[in-house]
Amino acid sequence: MRKVFASAEGILGFLIICLSVLLTLTTDSFASIQNIFDLLNNQSVNIIFAVGLVVVLVAGGIDISFSVAASVVQYVVVTLLISMGGGNWAIGLLLAAATGISLGLINALFIHRFRIVSIIVTIGTFNIFFGLLMYLSRGRSIYTIPDWLYARVSIFSVELERGAATLYLPVLVMFVMVVATWLILSRTGFGRQIYGFGSNPDAARRSGINVALIQGFAYGWLGLCAGIAGMMQAHIVREVVPNALYGRELDILAAVVLGGAVLGGGRGTVLGAVLGVMLLALIQNGLNLLGISPFAFKMIVGAIILCAITATNLDRILPQTRRSTKGGALDA
């Protein structure tokens, strides 16, 4: 039991269970299939972003440009495919992936080649991506998107009394991205290299790690996730609004940090990132079902993030830890 609470994932899992029980007891609609499917459909985009971002954080970097990069990808892909006469899912996803990776590699280039701190680089690209998008689109949304993107792709459906509850394509795509990222980070030697580099960059260099490859992969993979998430988001809302994802980056960052990743690198897991997003989503969902004003959401979510991070640091700050460690030193 103690082991469960020693990790961010364990604490988050516990909180999610508690919150779910609480919401089941206090609201009628929380424990319904419809509500759970809605949650999954709505959070799939956030989770795809989050697993991309966790790779960058583990590698010791940070990226705040990915959500506007996703908007750029949406706009570019949809405009291009409309002008080419429509396209299909395969071409759309391929193009989105390529554009997303390219945008991510721009970040990696400045961070690795020109040795600029990642937060500064991505503040720069954040503004460039978004500024360019607003300038070229003149802020206009695209309401007529290609048919294949418009038509809902259902992957699983349950018949209920009040109509069907359906899981759509983004949930499947999310599942694929989560598993792929998890495999790379946790189950390969390359994944250990990423953790190693984030943990001690100098030691990694001296061990002969290809640093350019690590940086390129981390930001490229986040770019890929952003591109795909962008397409999924367009599929869900059935339009392309240039500033729809603006500001999302900070929510995702908070969720991933809540999931145990640290800004210093070397720590963080895919599971933690997923749970972090889910916890924040549950809280919002719960507040919604409890009829609390949506204007209070941000404030409550912010307070929860601060409390959670403080709680995980408490064991290092509380006075009894001093006693116990010093006592140990005296015994030795």
Added chain:
Amino acid sequence: MPDYALRAQNVTQKFGAFVALEDVSFDLKVGEVHCLAGENGSGKSTLIKVINGVNTPEPGAQISFYDSAPAARVSPTDAKRHGVHVIWQDLALFPDLTVAENITFDSFIAAPFAPRGTAAKTDRAAQIITRLGVKLDPHAKLGDLSIAKRQLVAICRVLDANARIIFMDEPTASLTRKETQTLLDIVRKLSGDGISIVFVSHRLAEVLDVCERVTVLRDGAFVGSYPTEGMTQKRLSTLMTGLDLDEHPRDIENFGETAIEVRGLSRDAEYDDISFSVRRGEILGLTGLMGSGRTEIALSLFGMTQADQGAILIDGKPVNFRNSRAAIAAGIAYVSEDRLNLGLVQSQSIIKNTASTVLDDLAKPSFYLSPKRLRALCIDWIARLKTKVSDPRLPVSSLSGGNQQRIVLAKWLATNPKVLILDAPTVGVDVGAKAGIFEIVRELAAKGMAIILISDEASEIHTHTDRVLILRGGKVHKDLKPATVNEEALEEMINA
């Protein structure tokens, strides 16, 4: 089997006009423990980098491993093939990975797309840990281990890579006495297995203890290779520095008034019922093993922590420091143990570092900090402490370790303290710089400053203090005049 693991001759290395190594020879027998000694900047690291293939020496060098033909340089591939590994002082490990992952880390680079293989790697790491005969949990996170344990992990890591020639850079610099003994036992064991080890260390006592031969470099030049049998610490210091450092124990009787007195000072789980006083001109030694409470007492005297019981008196008046500002104002200066990191802002200029403790005073009577006054203060202290500085506007990081040390001292002396507390002032400092620091400390005492010297080097305590408190488990174990016993007896008392 050849006798020599490594023979290097005529090794010269120049960086522009600077000659880092000049015609150095170095040989290493199979299974030998060899010490590479020299002050900072004497060329030890450069020599290591020639041998592990990082640096290319000037043409004319002849370097051979085992029975290979001599070559003019070592390529990184050669170094790898002959099992040359360097464990640098910072260890280059990964705190967020497990012990097993750290030990087998190179396999992740060799086969990035192979599965992580946790079970197999844990087994492999466990085998090496057993072979070394140490206690390490392969599943533990490296960041949770002590420096001593991390050191063992670093050794396991090079063994995993089939090291046959291991260079260890200052491996004992941050270890306690007991941990050092464990490490030296392991070094002996490895040498018994036919692994050759080159030890780079400032601690001459342990060098003489574990090594069979010692090679001395001074200012990039080869001084000689000597068997350690019959070598004394004093002779080795002389070989390293080129100076005859003859230090006499202190023999002073008449001190001034009591500057600081401590009565029955206690703090839960740190120290218990400590009483002592230090007079003007007196040097008090505080010693004991790590965790005996010596640094903890100093922190309370400096107001960083507060004692639970007891009293501190400055010039006979009781004081109660809520924080370090109050202690500084009362005339206490504390030069911390990790002074190069905690005591200096490395990227800032020498001037700003020197003045950092007295900025408020320098700005009086207005708020204006005159660059002229800052500079004058700094230049004054540089001269008084005989610091080698080419330009005080340069960042502190441009200075050598010994000179940085003097800047830390200058910074605290600028506050004009009554009581100077020095916490392990010679850790990681080479022999020549050590002598220079104690010369300054003795002069300060002669001018009437009360000094508290915290150290675990028996020889320093013996030579440079007038009275010593040996602490054990937070209590005063012995309180004596070092001149009444010999150095060996003192060492015995500290470590028993």
